[in-house]
Amino acid sequence: MNKTFVFLSLMIALLFSSCASRKDFVYLSDMQMGEKYPFDPNHEVVVQSGDRLGITVSCKNPELAIPFNIQGGNFQIDRNGNVSASDASGSKEKGYFVDVEGNIDFPILGKLHVDGMSVSQVKSLIENQIKASNYIKDPLVTIDVLNFxxxxxxxxxxxxxxxxxxxxxxxxxxxxxxxxxxxxxxxxxxxxxxxxxxxxxxxxxxxxxxxxxxxxxxxxxxxxxxxxxxxYRKKDNEDRGFQVVTVLLSLVTTVCSLMWALK
CATH class of the missing domain: 3.10.560.10 (Outer membrane lipoprotein wza domain like)
Known part of the structure:
Protein backbone atom coordinates (compact mmCIF):
# COMPACT_ATOMS: atom_id res chain seq x y z
CA MET A 1 0.00 0.00 0.00
CA ASN A 2 2.89 2.34 0.75
CA LYS A 3 4.30 1.74 -2.70
CA THR A 4 0.94 2.64 -4.20
CA PHE A 5 0.82 5.89 -2.19
CA VAL A 6 4.34 6.84 -3.25
CA PHE A 7 3.50 6.11 -6.87
CA LEU A 8 0.35 8.22 -6.71
CA SER A 9 2.28 11.10 -5.12
CA LEU A 10 4.87 11.03 -7.87
CA MET A 11 2.17 10.96 -10.54
CA ILE A 12 0.39 13.96 -9.02
CA ALA A 13 3.64 15.98 -8.76
CA LEU A 14 4.50 15.15 -12.36
CA LEU A 15 1.06 16.17 -13.60
CA PHE A 16 1.14 19.51 -11.76
CA SER A 17 4.66 20.22 -12.99
CA SER A 18 3.79 19.53 -16.62
CA CYS A 19 0.64 21.68 -16.46
CA ALA A 20 2.43 24.61 -14.79
CA SER A 21 5.00 24.84 -17.59
CA ARG A 22 2.58 24.24 -20.47
CA LYS A 23 2.76 26.70 -23.36
CA ASP A 24 -0.31 26.88 -25.54
CA PHE A 25 1.12 28.93 -28.42
CA VAL A 26 3.23 28.39 -31.51
CA TYR A 27 5.40 31.07 -33.10
CA LEU A 28 4.53 32.05 -36.69
CA SER A 29 1.88 29.34 -36.85
CA ASP A 30 0.36 30.73 -40.07
CA MET A 31 3.53 30.35 -42.14
CA GLN A 32 3.16 27.92 -45.05
CA MET A 33 5.76 25.38 -46.12
CA GLY A 34 7.36 26.34 -49.44
CA GLU A 35 5.97 29.89 -49.43
CA LYS A 36 8.52 32.69 -49.67
CA TYR A 37 8.47 35.68 -47.35
CA PRO A 38 10.42 38.83 -48.31
CA PHE A 39 12.90 40.51 -46.00
CA ASP A 40 15.07 43.62 -46.14
CA PRO A 41 18.76 42.64 -46.43
CA ASN A 42 19.74 46.33 -46.41
CA HIS A 43 18.12 47.25 -43.10
CA GLU A 44 20.06 49.93 -41.26
CA VAL A 45 19.74 51.40 -37.81
CA VAL A 46 18.79 55.10 -37.56
CA VAL A 47 21.24 57.24 -35.64
CA GLN A 48 19.78 59.14 -32.70
CA SER A 49 20.80 61.20 -29.70
CA GLY A 50 22.75 59.14 -27.18
CA ASP A 51 24.38 56.88 -29.76
CA ARG A 52 28.12 56.39 -29.77
CA LEU A 53 29.61 55.91 -33.23
CA GLY A 54 32.92 54.30 -34.08
CA ILE A 55 34.16 56.13 -37.19
CA THR A 56 37.35 55.38 -39.11
CA VAL A 57 38.65 57.18 -42.22
CA SER A 58 41.12 55.50 -44.55
CA CYS A 59 42.54 56.09 -48.02
CA LYS A 60 45.34 55.02 -50.38
CA ASN A 61 47.70 57.49 -48.72
CA PRO A 62 47.30 56.69 -44.98
CA GLU A 63 49.11 59.82 -43.83
CA LEU A 64 46.30 61.98 -45.23
CA ALA A 65 43.72 60.15 -43.11
CA ILE A 66 45.60 60.54 -39.83
CA PRO A 67 44.04 63.90 -38.81
CA PHE A 68 40.53 62.43 -39.19
CA ASN A 69 41.32 59.50 -36.90
CA ILE A 70 42.90 61.28 -33.94
CA GLN A 71 40.29 61.42 -31.20
CA GLY A 72 42.34 62.86 -28.36
CA GLY A 73 44.72 59.91 -28.52
CA ASN A 74 47.11 57.82 -30.59
CA PHE A 75 46.79 56.22 -33.99
CA GLN A 76 48.15 53.10 -35.66
CA ILE A 77 48.68 52.20 -39.31
CA ASP A 78 48.33 48.52 -40.28
CA ARG A 79 49.97 46.71 -43.20
CA ASN A 80 47.05 47.55 -45.48
CA GLY A 81 47.42 51.25 -44.83
CA ASN A 82 44.31 51.52 -42.67
CA VAL A 83 44.44 53.98 -39.81
CA SER A 84 42.78 53.34 -36.43
CA ALA A 85 42.65 55.63 -33.41
CA SER A 86 42.98 54.73 -29.75
CA ASP A 87 42.18 56.75 -26.64
CA ALA A 88 45.35 57.70 -24.81
CA SER A 89 43.46 58.26 -21.56
CA GLY A 90 42.42 54.60 -21.41
CA SER A 91 38.74 55.53 -21.20
CA LYS A 92 36.19 52.88 -22.12
CA GLU A 93 34.04 55.51 -23.82
CA LYS A 94 35.20 55.06 -27.40
CA GLY A 95 33.78 56.68 -30.49
CA TYR A 96 31.86 59.87 -31.19
CA PHE A 97 28.89 60.68 -28.95
CA VAL A 98 25.71 61.99 -30.58
CA ASP A 99 24.65 64.88 -28.32
CA VAL A 100 21.12 66.00 -27.39
CA GLU A 101 21.00 68.19 -30.50
CA GLY A 102 21.89 65.23 -32.73
CA ASN A 103 25.44 66.36 -33.51
CA ILE A 104 28.88 64.76 -33.36
CA ASP A 105 32.11 66.72 -33.08
CA PHE A 106 34.31 65.24 -35.81
CA PRO A 107 37.99 66.11 -36.36
CA ILE A 108 38.70 68.77 -38.99
CA LEU A 109 35.06 68.85 -40.18
CA GLY A 110 33.67 70.14 -36.87
CA LYS A 111 30.04 69.62 -35.84
CA LEU A 112 27.98 67.30 -38.04
CA HIS A 113 24.25 66.80 -37.62
CA VAL A 114 23.55 63.06 -37.87
CA ASP A 115 20.34 62.54 -35.89
CA GLY A 116 17.70 60.68 -37.93
CA MET A 117 20.19 59.54 -40.58
CA SER A 118 21.01 55.93 -41.42
CA VAL A 119 24.56 54.69 -40.94
CA SER A 120 25.18 54.72 -44.69
CA GLN A 121 23.90 58.32 -44.90
CA VAL A 122 26.33 59.40 -42.16
CA LYS A 123 29.09 57.57 -44.03
CA SER A 124 28.25 59.44 -47.25
CA LEU A 125 28.01 62.77 -45.40
CA ILE A 126 31.54 62.47 -44.02
CA GLU A 127 33.04 61.18 -47.27
CA ASN A 128 31.42 63.97 -49.31
CA GLN A 129 32.56 66.71 -46.93
CA ILE A 130 36.13 65.41 -46.95
CA LYS A 131 36.15 65.32 -50.76
CA ALA A 132 34.41 68.72 -51.10
CA SER A 133 37.10 70.33 -48.96
CA ASN A 134 39.85 68.67 -51.04
CA TYR A 135 41.36 66.96 -47.99
CA ILE A 136 41.30 63.50 -49.56
CA LYS A 137 40.32 62.56 -53.10
CA ASP A 138 38.99 59.05 -52.37
CA PRO A 139 38.24 58.65 -48.65
CA LEU A 140 36.74 55.44 -47.29
CA VAL A 141 34.67 55.79 -44.11
CA THR A 142 33.54 52.89 -41.93
CA ILE A 143 30.99 53.35 -39.13
CA ASP A 144 29.82 51.10 -36.30
CA VAL A 145 27.27 51.74 -33.55
CA LEU A 146 29.22 50.98 -30.36
CA ASN A 147 26.45 51.09 -27.75
CA PHE A 148 23.41 49.49 -29.40
CA TYR A 232 -4.57 38.87 -16.73
CA ARG A 233 -5.58 37.39 -13.38
CA LYS A 234 -8.99 36.35 -14.70
CA LYS A 235 -7.36 34.47 -17.53
CA ASP A 236 -4.89 32.92 -15.09
CA ASN A 237 -7.78 31.67 -12.95
CA GLU A 238 -9.49 30.16 -15.99
CA ASP A 239 -6.28 28.43 -17.00
CA ARG A 240 -5.70 27.22 -13.45
CA GLY A 241 -9.23 25.80 -13.30
CA PHE A 242 -8.66 23.97 -16.55
CA GLN A 243 -5.37 22.60 -15.23
CA VAL A 244 -7.00 21.39 -11.99
CA VAL A 245 -9.75 19.59 -13.91
CA THR A 246 -7.15 17.99 -16.15
CA VAL A 247 -5.12 16.84 -13.14
CA LEU A 248 -8.19 15.41 -11.38
CA LEU A 249 -9.28 13.51 -14.46
CA SER A 250 -5.78 12.11 -14.90
CA LEU A 251 -5.65 11.21 -11.20
CA VAL A 252 -8.98 9.39 -11.33
CA THR A 253 -7.82 7.47 -14.39
CA THR A 254 -4.56 6.53 -12.66
CA VAL A 255 -6.33 5.40 -9.45
CA CYS A 256 -8.81 3.29 -11.39
CA SER A 257 -5.99 1.69 -13.34
CA LEU A 258 -4.11 0.89 -10.13
CA MET A 259 -7.19 -0.53 -8.41
CA TRP A 260 -7.82 -2.74 -11.40
CA ALA A 261 -4.17 -3.84 -11.49
CA LEU A 262 -4.09 -4.65 -7.74
CA LYS A 263 -7.15 -6.86 -7.83
Missing part, protein backbone atom coordinates in the same frame (compact mmCIF):
# COMPACT_ATOMS: atom_id res chain seq x y z
CA UNK A 149 21.04 48.37 -26.66
CA UNK A 150 17.41 47.40 -26.10
CA UNK A 151 15.24 46.43 -23.12
CA UNK A 152 12.94 43.42 -22.70
CA UNK A 153 10.32 43.39 -19.92
CA UNK A 154 7.27 41.39 -18.92
CA UNK A 155 6.52 37.69 -19.29
CA UNK A 156 9.94 36.51 -20.45
CA UNK A 157 12.58 34.34 -18.82
CA UNK A 158 14.91 37.22 -17.95
CA UNK A 159 14.03 40.92 -17.82
CA UNK A 160 16.75 43.47 -18.47
CA UNK A 161 18.66 45.71 -20.86
CA UNK A 162 20.73 43.91 -23.47
CA UNK A 163 23.47 44.92 -25.89
CA UNK A 164 24.40 43.31 -29.18
CA UNK A 165 27.35 43.25 -31.51
CA UNK A 166 26.64 45.50 -34.46
CA UNK A 167 23.24 47.10 -34.94
CA UNK A 168 21.04 44.40 -36.47
CA UNK A 169 18.77 42.29 -34.27
CA UNK A 170 15.21 41.09 -34.79
CA UNK A 171 12.34 41.11 -32.32
CA UNK A 172 12.38 37.31 -32.21
CA UNK A 173 16.12 37.27 -31.48
CA UNK A 174 15.65 39.80 -28.68
CA UNK A 175 12.99 37.60 -27.05
CA UNK A 176 15.22 34.54 -27.39
CA UNK A 177 18.09 36.43 -25.73
CA UNK A 178 15.74 37.26 -22.85
CA UNK A 179 15.03 33.59 -22.17
CA UNK A 180 11.96 33.16 -24.43
CA UNK A 181 8.32 33.82 -23.52
CA UNK A 182 6.95 32.23 -20.37
CA UNK A 183 3.78 30.15 -20.19
CA UNK A 184 1.94 33.25 -18.90
CA UNK A 185 2.84 35.41 -21.91
CA UNK A 186 0.14 36.81 -24.16
CA UNK A 187 1.76 36.04 -27.48
CA UNK A 188 -0.67 38.39 -29.25
CA UNK A 189 0.30 41.34 -27.02
CA UNK A 190 4.03 41.78 -27.60
CA UNK A 191 4.62 45.53 -27.66
CA UNK A 192 7.58 47.55 -28.91
CA UNK A 193 7.89 51.10 -27.58
CA UNK A 194 10.06 53.23 -29.85
CA UNK A 195 11.44 56.75 -29.53
CA UNK A 196 11.11 58.77 -32.71
CA UNK A 197 12.11 62.40 -32.59
CA UNK A 198 10.41 63.93 -29.56
CA UNK A 199 7.71 61.26 -29.43
CA UNK A 200 7.26 57.66 -28.39
CA UNK A 201 5.29 55.21 -30.50
CA UNK A 202 3.83 51.83 -29.50
CA UNK A 203 3.55 48.87 -31.87
CA UNK A 204 1.65 45.71 -30.85
CA UNK A 205 2.50 42.33 -32.40
CA UNK A 206 1.03 38.85 -32.53
CA UNK A 207 3.98 36.47 -32.71
CA UNK A 208 1.73 33.72 -34.03
CA UNK A 209 1.35 35.63 -37.28
CA UNK A 210 3.73 36.04 -40.21
CA UNK A 211 2.59 39.69 -40.31
CA UNK A 212 5.43 40.40 -37.90
CA UNK A 213 7.77 40.32 -40.92
CA UNK A 214 6.06 43.47 -42.22
CA UNK A 215 6.31 45.33 -38.92
CA UNK A 216 8.63 48.37 -38.70
CA UNK A 217 9.80 46.79 -35.45
CA UNK A 218 10.81 43.40 -36.85
CA UNK A 219 14.34 44.83 -36.72
CA UNK A 220 14.82 46.67 -33.44
CA UNK A 221 16.22 50.17 -33.25
CA UNK A 222 18.45 51.69 -30.61
CA UNK A 223 16.77 51.99 -27.16
CA UNK A 224 13.63 50.06 -28.16
CA UNK A 225 11.62 48.65 -25.25
CA UNK A 226 9.99 45.25 -25.77
CA UNK A 227 7.14 44.53 -23.36
CA UNK A 228 5.50 41.10 -23.31
CA UNK A 229 2.13 41.46 -21.63
CA UNK A 230 1.31 38.70 -19.10
CA UNK A 231 -2.10 37.07 -18.95
Missing amino acids: KYTVLGAVGRNGTFTCDGDRITLLEAIANAGDLTAKARINRVTVIREKGNERQMFVHDLRSKDIFDSPCFYLQQNDIVYVEPK
